[in-house]
Each structure stands twice: as C-alpha cells, then as structure tokens.
Amino acid sequence: MDSRLLHDLKKLLGAHGVLHEPEDLLLYEYDGSVEVARPDCVVFPESTADVVEIVRLANRHHVPLVGRGAGTGLSGGALAREGGIITSFARMNRILEIDAENQRARVQPGVVNADLSLAVAHTGLHFAPDPSSQKACTIGGNVSENSGGPHTLAYGVTTSHVLALEAVLPTGESVHLGSSAVDPPGYDLLGVFVGSEGTFGLVTEITVRLTRLPEAVKTLLAIYNSIDDATETVAEITARGITPAACEMMDGWTIRAVEDYVHAGFPLDAAAILLIEVDGLREVAEAEAEAVADVCRQHHARSVRLARDAAERDLLWKGRKNAFGAVGRISPSYYTQDGVIPRTKLPATLQRIGEISRKCNLAIGNVFHAGDGNLHPIILFDERNQQQFQDAVRAADEIIEFCIEVGGSITGEHGVGMEKDRLMPLLFSEADLDLMKRVRSIFNPEGLLNPGKIFPTSKGCGEIYVRPPRPASAPST
Amino acid sequence: MTMAAAGISSGLAGIVGPANVVADPVQLSTYRIGEHVPKVAVQPGSDREVAETLRLAAAEKLALVPVGSRTKLGMNIPVRRYDLALDMARLDRVVAYDPDDLTLSVEPGIPLHKLAGVLAEHRQFLPLAVPFLRRTTVGGTIASGVDSPLRQFYGTARDYVLGMEFVTGDGKIVKSGGRVVKNVSGYDLHKLMIGSLGSLGVITKVNFRTFPLPPSTRAFVAFFDSPLRAIEMRQRVAQSALRPLTIEVLSPRAGELVSGSVASTIEPGQMPEDALARGRWTFVASYAGTDKVVERYDQELRRMAGVVDSVSLGEGAASVALARVREFVAIALESSPATVVIKMSVVPARLGELLDDAASVAAKLELPFAAMARGVGVIYIALLPSARDEDSCSRAGSAVPNLRDICLRREGNFAVLRWPAEWKRATPAHETNRSDLELMRKLKNVFDPGAVFAPDPLASWT
Numbered sequence: 018m019d020s021r022l023l024h025d026l027k028k029l030l031g032a033h034g035v036l037h038e039p040e041d042l043l044l045y046e047y048d049g050s051v052e053v054a055r056p057d058c059v060v061f062p063e064s065t066a067d068v069v070e071i072v073r074l075a076n077r078h079h080v081p082l083v084g085r086g087a088g089t090g091l092s093g094g095a096l097a098r099e100g101g102i103i104t105s106f107a108r109m110n111r112i113l114e115i116d117a118e119n120q121r122a123r124v125q126p127g128v129v130n131a132d133l134s135l136a137v138a139h140t141g142l143h144f145a146p147d148p149s150s151q152k153a154c155t156i157g158g159n160v161s162e163n164s165g166g167p168h169t170l171a172y173g174v175t176t177s178h179v180l181a182l183e184a185v186l187p188t189g190e191s192v193h194l195g196s197s198a199v200d201p202p203g204y205d206l207l208g209v210f211v212g213s214e215g216t217f218g219l220v221t222e223i224t225v226r227l228t229r230l231p232e233a234v235k236t237l238l239a240i241y242n243s244i245d246d247a248t249e250t251v252a253e254i255t256a257r258g259i260t261p262a263a264c265e266m267m268d269g270w271t272i273r274a275v276e277d278y279v280h281a282g283f284p285l286d287a288a289a290i291l292l293i294e295v296d297g298l299r300e301v302a303e304a305e306a307e308a309v310a311d312v313c314r315q316h317h318a319r320s321v322r323l324a325r326d327a328a329e330r331d332l333l334w335k336g337r338k339n340a341f342g343a344v345g346r347i348s349p350s351y352y353t354q355d356g357v358i359p360r361t362k363l364p365a366t367l368q369r370i371g372e373i374s375r376k377c378n379l380a381i382g383n384v385f386h387a388g389d390g391n392l393h394p395i396i397l398f399d400e401r402n403q404q405q406f407q408d409a410v411r412a413a414d415e416i417i418e419f420c421i422e423v424g425g426s427i428t429g430e431h432g433v434g435m436e437k438d439r440l441m442p443l444l445f446s447e448a449d450l451d452l453m454k455r456v457r458s459i460f461n462p463e464g465l466l467n468p469g470k471i472f473p474t475s476k477g478c479g480e481i482y483v484r485p486p487r488p489a490s491a492p493s494t
Numbered sequence: 495m496t497m498a499a500a501g502i503s504s505g506l507a508g509i510v511g512p513a514n515v516v517a518d519p520v521q522l523s524t525y526r527i528g529e530h531v532p533k534v535a536v537q538p539g540s541d542r543e544v545a546e547t548l549r550l551a552a553a554e555k556l557a558l559v560p561v562g563s564r565t566k567l568g569m570n571i572p573v574r575r576y577d578l579a580l581d582m583a584r585l586d587r588v589v590a591y592d593p594d595d596l597t598l599s600v601e602p603g604i605p606l607h608k609l610a611g612v613l614a615e616h617r618q619f620l621p622l623a624v625p626f627l628r629r630t631t632v633g634g635t636i637a638s639g640v641d642s643p644l645r646q647f648y649g650t651a652r653d654y655v656l657g658m659e660f661v662t663g664d665g666k667i668v669k670s671g672g673r674v675v676k677n678v679s680g681y682d683l684h685k686l687m688i689g690s691l692g693s694l695g696v697i698t699k700v701n702f703r704t705f706p707l708p709p710s711t712r713a714f715v716a717f718f719d720s721p722l723r724a725i726e727m728r729q730r731v732a733q734s735a736l737r738p739l740t741i742e743v744l745s746p747r748a749g750e751l752v753s754g755s756v757a758s759t760i761e762p763g764q765m766p767e768d769a770l771a772r773g774r775w776t777f778v779a780s781y782a783g784t785d786k787v788v789e790r791y792d793q794e795l796r797r798m799a800g801v802v803d804s805v806s807l808g809e810g811a812a813s814v815a816l817a818r819v820r821e822f823v824a825i826a827l828e829s830s831p832a833t834v835v836i837k838m839s840v841v842p843a844r845l846g847e848l849l850d851d852a853a854s855v856a857a858k859l860e861l862p863f864a865a866m867a868r869g870v871g872v873i874y875i876a877l878l879p880s881a882r883d884e885d886s887c888s889r890a891g892s893a894v895p896n897l898r899d900i901c902l903r904r905e906g907n908f909a910v911l912r913w914p915a916e917w918k919r920a921t922p923a924h925e926t927n928r929s930d931l932e933l934m935r936k937l938k939n940v941f942d943p944g945a946v947f948a949p950d951p952l953a954s955w956t
Binding site (some may be wrong): 116118119120121141162163165169173174176177190191192193194196197198199200201202203204205206207209211212213217229231232252255256258259260262297298299300301304325356357359360361362386388390424425426427428429431432433435441444446448449450451452455456457458459460471 | 528592593594595596597617618637641649652653662666667668669670672673674675676677678679680681682685686688689690694705706707729735736737783784786787790838839840841842843858870871872880905906907908909922928929930931933934936937938940941951955
C-alpha cells in the first residue's frame with residue numbers, strides 16, 4: 018500500500034495502532050465464514066476523533082475502509098474484499114454509561130456482547146440479543162449485522178434493542194441517529210442503519226435498551242426417536258400460541274458430535290432433541306413449561322426433562338452454543354447455512370435437507386433456532402477434495418433455494434456479506450436492489466466503505482466458487 | 495406541457511377506471527387537509543394502478559397524498575400543495591394469513607377492526623390498539639406511525655412489521671424484508687415507511703408477525719396527588735418482575751375526558767363512572783393471564799400503590815376503560831373547538847417532572863390541559879381552549895415554545911401533532927439542529943425524486 022498513507026496512519030495512531038506486516042495481517046484475512054480476503058493494513062482507533070481522521074485519510078488516498086469488531090461474523094462482512102484499511106474497534110471497548118433507572122446503556126462499539134450483560138447483572142438487567150458468539154462478538158458488530166441469537170425468539174433481534182448511535186460516515190462526517198428517548202422525529206434512519214452490514218458508516222457509540230431478567234426460567238430438554246416428531250412439536254407449540262424464550266433443535270448427528278465434546282448429557286442414540294426455554298413470572302413460566310412438556314409428549318418425545326438448577330441449564334446451553342465448535346473437531350471443513358422458513362414448513366424442510374444430503378453424499382448436521390424457523394444446516398466436506406467442495410456448495414444452494422420456494426429468506430441472522438451477494442436476485446428484483454443501493458449512496462456515496470458486499474458483483478456468479486475455502490476453525494452461531 | 499384538468503381526470507380514469515375517480519366537490523371535501531382540498535381523488539385497485547397514477551402525477555407535476563380512511567388528516571400533515579388524493583380503500587385484501595406460522599400479509603386499505611375480526615377467529619391479533627380504531631386502516635396506521643398502549647409489552651410496528659411492498663415516487667414497485675419472523679437479507683427499507691406520513695412511498699402490502707390473543711385482560715387503576723407520584727409507581731412496576739401489557743398515566747382532566755359524554759360516543763360501553771376519574775392523576779396498567787397470574791398482578795400492584803385510592807377492574811370494565819384511554823387523542827380533538835395536540839418523549843424517569851412542568855405552563859396561561867403519558871416515555875398533551883378566538887390562539891401560541899423548551903431541556907423529542915387550521919400562526923413543529931437532517935433530505939429525494947408526494951415532514955425543520 019501507499020507508504021505515505023501508512024506514514025500518516027502511524028503518525029495519527031502511533032506505531033502500536035497500525036498493523037501492516039503480512040504475518041500480522043493473516044488473522045484479519047478471516048472471519049467466522051469460509052471467505053478469505055487480505056487487507057492492506059489494520060488500524061486501531063481509540064476515539065471517535067481517531068475514526069474521523071482515519072476516514073479522512075482513506076478518502077484522501079481513495080482506499081477502501083472496512084469496520085471490524087471481533088471477527089466472528091459468518092458472511093465475510095468484516096473482510097476487506099477489495100483490500101484497503103480494516104478499522105478494528107478492539108480498543109474502543111468502554112461502557113460509557115449505565116442508566117439502570119431508564120434501562121439504557123451507552124457503549125463503545127468494541128464492547129463484547131456478554132460483557133455488557135455481566136456489567137449490568139447486579140441491576141437485574143441484561144442486553145437481550147445473545148448470539149452464540151456472545152462471549153467474543155462485539156456490540157458494534159451486532160449493530161452492523163442486526164444479530165440474533167436463541168433468545169431473540171421472544172425478545173427480538175438487535176434492532177429492537179438499539180435506541181441511538183453515533184457513526185462516522187465515509188465522508189468523514191459524524192452523525193447521531195435515533196435518541197435515548199423513544200420515537201425520535203423524522204425518518205427512521207436508525208432502523209435502516211442497523212443491519213446495513215457496515216456499508217453505511219463506522220459506528221462509534223451505541224445507546225442500547227436493557228431488559229429486565231425474568232423472575233423465573235424453565236429449561237426443558239425433550240428427546241425424540243424421530244426428527245419429524247421434533248419438528249412437529251415445534252410447529253404445534255407455535256400454533257398453540259406459546260412463545261418460548263428460546264426453542265432450539267439439534268439432530269442426532271449433531272448431538273453425538275456435541276456430546277463427545279461438551280458432555281452436556283445429551284443421549285447418543287436420539288434422532289433429535291429440542292431445547293426449549295420459557296420465562297417470565299413464576300406462575301407464567303410454570304404454566305408454560307407444563308404446556309410445552311404436554312405438546313412434547315403428545316408428539317412422542319421419549320423423555321422430557323426439566324433442568325433442575327442453573328448449573329444444569331448452563332450445561333444444556335453450553336451444549337447448544339458449542340455445537341459448531343464440536344463439528345469443527347470432527348470434520349476438516351464445513352459450511353454453515355442460515356436459511357429461514359415459515360415455521361409450518363419445518364417438517365418438510367428437514368425432510369428435503371435429508372434428501373439433499375443423500376443425493377450429494379455429504380453429511381449434513383442440523384442445529385438451529387427452530388422457534389423462528391431459522392435453520393443452520395452444517396454441511397461437512399473435505400476441502401482437499403474439489404468434488405466434495407463443489408457438492409457442498411451445490412447442497413447449500415439447493416437448501417437455500419428450497420427456503421425461498423416455501424416463502425423464506427436467504428439469511429436469518431448471519432447477513433449477506435460477500436457470501437450471499439450472488440443470491441440476492443433470487444429474493445429481490447432489480448428495482449428493489451436499485452433502491453437499496455441508492456439508499457446506501459446517501460451514506461456512502463463513493464462506495465469507499467465496505468465495498469463488494471450485499472449486492473451482486475458484476476464479476477458474475479462463478480467467481481465465489483473458485484476461491485478455495487480455508488478449513489473452518491470454530492465459528493459459532 | 496401539462497394537461498388541462500379535464501385531461502388529467504380522463505388520464506386518471508384511464509388508469510383506475512372512471513368509477514374510481516372522485517371529482518364531486520362534496521366528496522372531495524372529505525379529503526381536506528387544513529386549507530387544502532384536492533382537485534381529484536382516485537381509488538386504485540392494484541399496485542400497478544398506484545404506480546401508473548404516480549407516474550402520471552409526476553409527469554403532470556401534481557402533488558399527491560396517499561390516504562386511508564382519513565381519520566388523521568387533521569393532524570397537521572405538512573403539505574404545501576395538494577392536487578390529488580390517492581385513496582387506498584379498494585386495496586383491502588388479506589393477501590395471505592398463515593395462523594400456524596403467526597404471519598400475515600395484507601393490503602393497506604383494510605380497516606384494522608375488520609382485520610381484527612379475521613385474526614380473532616384464530617385467537618390472534620395485532621397489538622395496534624391505536625386511536626380511531628373503529629375506522630382507521632392498516633396503511634394509515636403504519637404510515638402515520640401512531641403508537642399503541644400495547645407497545646409497553648409488544649414494542650412498536652417496527653418490531654413486528656416483517657416486510658413491505660410499496661411504490662416510490664417515481665412509480666417503481668419495490669419490496670424489502672419478507673414474510674418470515676427473522677430475516678436480515680438486504681436493508682430494512684420498510685422501517686423508513688413507518689411514520690413517514692406518505693412522503694416516501696405508497697404502501698401496497700404489509701407483512702406482519704401476529705400474536706396470540708391474550709386471555710381476559712384486567713386493569714389496575716390507582717389515583718395519585720401528583721404526576722411525580724404516579725410516575726414513581728411506574729418506576730416501581732418497571733423494577734419488579736411484573737410485565738404489564740400497558741402502563742398509562744392520565745392527568746386529572748384527561749381522566750374526566752375519557753370518562754365523559756364525548757368519550758362514550760366515540761367508544762361506547764359501560765364502566766364505573768369513577769373508574770378513571772377521581773380528580774387526581776390516574777395510573778392505569780393492564781395485564782392478562784391465568785387466574786393465578788392475574789391475582790398476582792392485583793396483589794403486587796396494590797402493594798406498590800400503597801395507601802392511595804385504587805381499584806382493580808374486571809374484564810368488562812377493563813376493556814371499556816382501556817378503549818377510552820386508547821382513544822385519548824380522538825376524544826381530546828372532539829372536546830374543544832380548537833384542540834392543540836403535542837407529543838413529547840423522554841426517558842421514563844423524567845416523565846413525572848416533565849408532566850409537572852407542562853401542567854404548570856398550561857396553568858400559567860390559563861389553558862385547559864389534559865395529558866396522557868405512556869410508561870415507555872411518551873406524553874400526549876392536549877390544550878383545550880374554550881373558544882377559537884384570537885385570545886386562545888395567542889395563549890396556545892405562547893404555550894407551545896414553552897412546552898418545547900421544557901421538553902428539549904430534558905433531551906426529549908417534541909412535535910406539534912395538531913394545530914387548528916384556522917389559526918394561521920406558525921408553530922415550530924420539531925426540534926431542529928439535528929446532525930441527521932441532511933441525510934433525511936437526501937433520503938426523501940431518493941424515494942421521491944420528482945417530489946410527487948405532497949407531505950414533507952422535514953419542511954418545518956431548519
């Protein structure tokens with residue numbers, strides 16, 4: 018990269034604030050997805066003023082800019098697809114204000130999701146969005162991706178918990194969107210900014226809503242000898258109007274992978290388990306737990322177990338949240354999908370995934386947010402085998418095509434990024450995409466910020482496939 | 495070159511059919527916004543007809559306002575010109591309803607109460623308990639961004655609208671979001687449509703997440719000597735394990751208004767006369783559940799209220815009382831010849847002092863004052879002068895900047911929702927000086943490059 022730019026960046030941030038040696042950049046070629054792209058340098062601002070200066074320098078040298086939190090993303094959102102500067106928010110990680118009375122907190126973007134909940138736990142509050150990567154992922158990243166998590170079934174995804182933010186636009190201008198008080202006047206720019214996958218601005222401060230922890234939590238583990246029984250249970254719970262706090266499903270293949278790793282107490286011979294949590298007032302949680310257990314038994318659960326205490330509950334959740342790590346131990350590579358379907362289509366969709374697995378001759382594990390129809394099929398393959406790799410991509414595409422066919426979506430929480438840009442035309446017309454691009458240009462007129470994301474690139478569909486994926490480590494979802 | 499008026503009418507008739515063009519002056523007057531009456535109204539029957547109408551309007555440089563059942567046209571829709579009303583009444587179908595998936599897709603012209611009937615057959619509902627409920631449409635409710643008491647528990651429309659189709663000012667039919675409950679594909683453009691007052695696009699379809707209808711809803715009412723005490727009650731509830739469906743605080747006059755004769759014409763039904771009005775500040779919360787759950791709410795709320803007067807309302811009385819509270823703005827509009835309506839929002843802990851200060855501002859100017867606060871941090875204020883005369887106008891005109899100041903001092907948001915059309919005096923509608931104003935202007939230009947849509951919410955901002 019331009020040595021003058023590097024010099025200017027070092028002058029601004031100090032030598033410790035800039036990485037540019039190839040061995041230092043290696044880590045930043047990756048996120049939690051199978052994508053790879055190398056930045057020219059990585060910078061570590063410590064204040065909004067630093068970010069403004071970085072953006073000005075990038076503009077002067079006309080170099081792309083990409084924001085990055087912890088790099089746990091699953092669609093290549095924080096990768097420098099066209100090179101340039103990665104702006105890491107690792108050093109902007111302070112909680113600026115906790116206002117327990119009004120159930121709000123003001124944080125810098127680099128604050129780790131779980132750290133905020135820990136910091137406010139003594140007030141009986143928490144930050145509700147809980148992606149499985151919550152011990153590593155940052156709130157800035159959550160805002161950019163509009164992250165979900167198991168408990169967003171009842172509590173809503175990130176966008177419902179963000180009240181205001183400060184962002185530096187790629188023009189160098191700093192703006193405030195939303196307000197700590199509800200219902201800010203004018204257009205809901207905040208609403209369209211959250212989930213814009215880092216293509217609108219670099220977020221430098223976030224005001225979030227904190228949610229009161231429930232009085233009672235009941236976690237049930239239902240064990241099935243048939244996948245259909247499990248999916249029909251989920252459909253029935255939804256149809257009965259019970260909204261659990263979380264409703265997660267794992268198939269037998271995944272159960273065995275997880276149990277071997279986490280020892281959560283999942284039965285090795287089961288075809289599927291459901292992990293269902295209900296919460297709220299003691300009286301509500303008790304009644305709902307009973308109703309849920311009833312539905313499970315009616316759908317032939319061979320056992321329904323209620324976690325006796327917090328320790329047992331944590332262990333069950335550890336099993337769920339480490340599922341992807343567990344898979345990483347047994348397969349050289351895997352590809353995680355993120356399709357969404359109407360919940361009534363759950364049984365049919367899992368049957369279809371089974372067929373695709375047999376047809377492509379690849380193992381596909383299923384672990385997902387069943388309650389909101391957000392699937393995460395894990396396709397196992399060996400990247401050294403080119404045929405298997407192509408089969409894996411084909412299997413993933415067929416699954417996504419089926420999701421669209423039944424009225425679903427190509428991504429529920431991982432984002433489009435550089436993984437699914439080519440699939441966007443399957444969901445959206447040219448007019449839809451054109452309007453989205455024009456909205457992007459309001460914030461990001463020169464396309465300097467996070468280029469090559471969300472929208473299909475002109476290079477065509479084949480391009481993404483020829484890039485060999487790396488062996489997946491342990492991304493979490 | 496623009497067509498003459500007759501040519502425009504026939505052009506429109508060619509698009510929507512002659513039967514769906516309104517040119518009769520008496521009928522047209524029902525589309526009035528302030529001093530503006532449109533020259534013509536059309537009722538398109540499809541999104542294509544909407545798009546063609548918009549293209550014709552753009553070519554002819556007509557200023558257009560999309561309307562539903564016209565319940566909120568008196569609420570200061572900011573228009574400079576108004577040539578054409580786009581009446582969405584005929585686009586009123588339920589496009590898809592999957593009760594087992596709790597998702598719904600509807601056209602904008604369907605009245606909310608009619609939709610509620612469809613959903614109730616499956617014991618489901620939308621938490622849009624908005625004013626003018628018996629007449630208002632889905633499209634008008636979403637485009638106006640009017641809020642519902644149920645936001646305390648369910649959030650606002652932006653939390654449960656899953657996607658939309660709409661037509662932008664240049665006549666393009668577009669969509670964003672989808673019909674599944676979780677989705678991050680593409681930008682959430684539909685969020686921009688919520689509360690945009692028809693200034694960015696014409697909504698042609700809205701996809702919702704629906705909710706199970708709660709079992710019998712009850713209400714707890716307590717009466718406090720001051721707004722500070724009433725809001726302290728709100729704070730105690732917020733810090734407890736309870737999760738009520740609604741929390742509202744009414745000023746003494748607001749309590750009387752929703753209990754009075756005007757209220758009973760808007761929302762009939764029986765409730766004890768003093769259920770909401772006892773000359774003090776009224777705290778109302780509602781909740782639902784099994785007998786055990788309801789019992790728990792009753793007991794804990796009574797304990798939190800302490801020694802003050804309080805009452806638990808059973809299902810029937812609660813439903814009437816909550817409907818009256820829901821209609822507060824509609825009732826206030828009918829209760830004075832020149833009602834001024836203001837909306838403020840602050841963080842919840844400041845609600846009490848803001849209500850207190852607002853009441854003082856009105857008292858100093860001898861303006862009858864009614865206020866309803868929502869627990870989430872919203873206040874609706876109605877100034878209720880007894881006459882439309884110059885004196886009332888001037889007192890209301892002095893009150894507005896004072897109210898604005900006390901709100902902005904607390905980092906709140908402020909908007910005048912209704913200022914009587916007869917009173918020409920300009921009022922500041924919004925807080926100004928925001929760093930995002932320029933972005934909003936650019937956004938309006940992207941959605942509506944030819945400025946076809948007459949409403950411009952940013953017009954009064956500087």
